[in-house]
Amino acid sequence: MIRIALLGTGNVGRAVIARLEALDDPGLSLVHIGNTRVTVGPSLHESAPHVVLDATASDAVAARHAEWLARGWHVVTANKLGRGASLARAEAIEQACTASGARYGDSATVGAGLPLLRSLRALRAGGDAIHGVAGVLSGSLAWLLARFDGSVPFSTLVHEAGVAGYTEPDPRIDLSGEDVRRKLLILARAAGVALEAHDVQVESLVPTEGDALALLDAPMRARLDAARGQRLHFVARWQAGVARVGLETLASNDPLAAGSGTDNRVAIHSARYAQQPLVIQGPGAGAEVTAAAMLDDVFALRDQPAFSAARPSKNVAIGIGRAIA
Ligand SMILES: NC(=O)c1ccc[n+]([C@@H]2O[C@H](COP(=O)([O-])OP(=O)(O)OC[C@H]3O[C@@H](n4cnc5c(N)ncnc54)[C@H](OP(=O)(O)O)[C@@H]3O)[C@@H](O)[C@H]2O)c1
DSSP: OEEEEEEOOSHHHHHHHHHHHHHOOTTEEEEEEEOSSOEESSOHHHHOOSEEEEOSOOHHHHTTHHHHHHTTOEEEESOTTTTTSOHHHHHHHHHHHHHHOOOEEOTTTSGGGOTTHHHHHHHHHTTOOEEEEEEEOOHHHHHHHHHOSSSSOHHHHHHHHHHTTOSOSSTHHHHTSHHHHHHHHHHHHHTTOOOOGGGEEEOOOSOSSOSOGGGGHHHHHHHHHHTTTOEEEEEEEEETTEEEEEEEEEOTTSGGGOOOTTEEEEEEEESTTSSSOEEEEEEOOOHHHHHHHHHHHHHGGGGSHHHHHSOOOOOOSHHHHHHHO
């Protein structure tokens, strides 16, 4: 029996609740749900969860991951601000895991559960040396740039992407590249590189002169013209000691130029994959795949001895969870 506390009842949190209901697994008990307005069930500490699921984007919540791990609570997160913020926080998470034996499930933070982090860690565990990681890690920017051929202004496409639900309600969050910086930090740190957030150069697409997205149109058009018929891609790259996030022109046969829609694509260069990178591609966004990835991380905890000994506890929250979501 695994007692679960869920923080966040937005897109991802609701998908987690829906998936728990559909699974109807007697080995999983949702004992606490919270958002910024209400909580259901006993308080987090009274509920003594085995695992805290972080489906928020909250820095304050991520700042507590190490503390929870140190108590022996497992943490499963879609929130990138644990391992994708300061190096000190990422290291505190590692140290807490080592000290308490608790596990940190972060499959959902990059590529929404695509086997990116797990492949990097498996390669390193097998003695491989990672030389570089490069990827298209923003589904919304991939969608936008796949359509950007100069026939319509870039700001028109940003508007269309918003209507289709591919960008955040404020598209500047996607265009700033900050989310991609966090994902690159998580990937690079999983590859064994102790990068600080400021070690990553970020090319923001947000207009510097004012708020109007139409200010993007002329510079984006100029970038496209300079690409001479090749497509622009928003790439995160740690390679040859340099970490950078921004626009790149890629040849059509580049592994990162394949894929469609909002697909994520990542190329791993290593001693083992020296001639050709290992390429992983697939849907890297969406509440359902993200929730599934989080629950996969929960299921991976089942081999922990504590769970066979724990007594079943009342599943207080699922029905009410829908009401507060
Ligand atoms: N959506 C995706 O496709 C996707 C994919 C991969 C990863 N992620 C990540 O998953 C996380 C959640 O994304 P989302 O799309 O579900 O976001 P969202 O719809 O904005 O939901 C965020 C939830 O977090 C809650 N929250 C914020 N601060 C909190 C706090 N201090 N304590 C408890 N709850 C708090 C909010 O509460 P209120 O309801 O009260 O505002 C809200 O319920 C983010 O970190 C995001 O980057 C999302």
